[in-house]
Amino acid sequence: MEPLGAASVFLTIFLSCLVFLAAWRRSLKTGKLPPGPAPLPILGNALQLKTNNLCQTLQELGEKYGPAFTLHFGAERVVALYGYEAIKEALIDRGEEFVARGSLPIADKLNRGLGVIFSNGERWKQLRRFTLTTLRNFGMGKKSIEERILEEAQYQLEMFRDTQERPFDPTVLFSLASSNIISSIVFGTRYEYDDKRFLMLINFINDNFKVLSSPWGQLYTLFPSFMEFIPGPHQRICKNVERVKEFVLEEIKAHKSTMNPSTPRDFIDCFHMKMDQEKNNETSEFTIDNLVMSAVDLFGAGTETTSSTLRYGFLILLKYPEIQEKVQEEIDCIVGRARYPCMADRGQMPYTDAVIHEIQRFISLIPLTLPHAVLRDTPFRQYVIPKGTTIYPILSSVLYDSREFPNPKEFDPRHFLNNDGSFRKSDFFMPFSAGKRICAGEGLARMELFLFFTTILQNFTLKPLIHPKDIDLTPQLSSFGNVPRPYQLCALPR
Incomplete structure (x- = not known):
């Protein structure tokens, strides 16, 4: 490295350390904060946060300090919420006070406050309202999207058959099947499973989820300024997102030249029409930048969350073949083999519904949910959370609450069954978060999970390559998300 370049790097790191130290000193002077472990200068509580299992660490701290506790992610002070009562109070009962999106360094860098997931204020309100309306108009929760999912399930079955056991x-x-559902809504297109460009995008999304959930992703959250200069897998995240943005921009340009305002085909067409309606409004949030980022948000979230749940869910069924067999018995009884399952069947299939809910509870895919924030000094219980503080609701503390789910570390569909075998609803079921920031695609994800699971198990019995007792269900990575361990299976036609 040239002497001038080395000096610049050293100066940047030195100045960053000064900023960290100043922020740390300020945070120690703030009174009435929830209790928490004492932070170190610059490092904060980094030494107490296990980089290979952040969720477990926060669970342990919650048990020690109670329903609200203060942590320092590097120099940033955050407040974590632990347990059903605290999270319900913040996200549902007092949703307006906790509705803001908190700081997540990698998202702050990539999204720049744009799009529907990481925006705030009036921008978020307008984009969220528009997105929910558009998703409903294109069939979310309706028969039309159910038909798309069932159609995609047939392509998936063909791929299973092609493996020839x-x-x-x-x-x-x-990932391909899940992505094609959200792609049909956002881009108005389904892509072939051998489309190299589509496969490349799927790989970018899968890679980002893994890196964000790895120790590298956690270190970036703790020390973003420092990690910018450190080589490692986290450096791929921005490159991957830029490639997805390029793809989205090409789709947007192609849509603009072929759009017919009288018959909008998808989310992009509807957004274009909204942009045209507000072209004379200088403060409009319907801009090309917000369109790009909103499409990226929907495409990425709609691909990764559902596909990871399917992957983790089938790994669980490989470990517990007796549960898989019982689901198949219910499918045979209610649906049979002459037709495919449909959403109307779910009400008559309590065991299958319970298994799918238990999968989502057990894996706690996004254990902390995305961060929230308070926009003003906010009294909470006997404390005061200062303006601008990032809030981390620990969803896993609700999904693993032993008062609601006996033996929560065990996979047990009876957690969602009454004594008479009927399905049991639970207010503690929060895999999609809760309140005003609840996942916009919750209804779509629920339909996909039920239809994909039942269609596959109707047609195939899935077998592991190792003895079921040797299957490890602990996540391979656990931070931003819980990533299942890699595995292979054999699909035997029924």
Whole structure:
């Protein structure tokens, strides 16, 4: 490295350390904060946060300090909420006070406050309202999107058949199927499973989820300024997102030249029409930048969350073949083999519904949910949370609450069954978060999970390559998300 370049790097790191130290000193002077472990200068509580299992660390701290406690992610002070009562109070009962999106360094850098997931204020309100309306108009929760999912399930079944009972890794297959559903809404298109460009995008999304959930992703959250200068997998995240943005921009340009305002085909067409309606409004949030980022948000979230749940769910069923068999018995009884399952069947299939809910509870896919924030000094219980503080609701503390789910660390569909075998609803079921920031695609995800699970199990019995007792269900990575361990399976026609 040239002497001038080395000096610049050193000066940047030195100045960053001064900023960290100043922020740390300020945070120690703030009174009435919830209790928490004492931070170190610059490092904050980094030494107490396990980089390979952040969720477990926060669970342990919650048990020690109670329903609200203060942590320092590097120099940033955050407040974590632990347990059903505290999270319900913040996100549901007092939703307006906790509705803001908190700081997540990698998202702050990539999204710049744009799009529907990481925006705030009036921008978020307008984009969220528009997105929910558009998703409903294009069939979310309706028969039309159910038909799309069932159609995609047939392509998925063909891929299973093509394996001819040989071992295969289902990761990409689940991602392709899930992505095609959200793609049909956002881009008005489904892509072939051998489309190299589409496969490349899926790989970018899968890679980002893994990196964000790895120790590298956690270190970036703790020390973003420092990690900018450190080589490692986290440096791929921005490159991956830029490639997805390029793809989205090409779709947007193609849509603009072929759009017919009388018959909008998808989310992009509807957004274009909204931009045209507000072209004379200088303060409009319907801009090309917000369109790009909103499409990226929907495409990424709609691909990764559902596909990871499917992948983790089938790994669980490989470990517990007796549960898989019982689901298949219910499918045979209610649906049979002459037709495919439909959403109307779910009400008559309590065991299958319970298994799918238990999968989502057990894996706690996004254990902390995305961060919230308070926009003003906010009294909470006997404390005061200062303006601008990032809030981390620990969803896993609700999903693993032993008062609601006995033996929460065990996979047990009876957590969602009454004594008479009927399905049991639970207010503690929060895999999609809760309140005003609840996942916009919750209804779509629920339909996909039910229809994909039942269609596959109607047609195939899935077998592991190792003895079921040797299957490890602990996540391979656990931070931003819980990533299942890689595996292969064999699909035997029924």
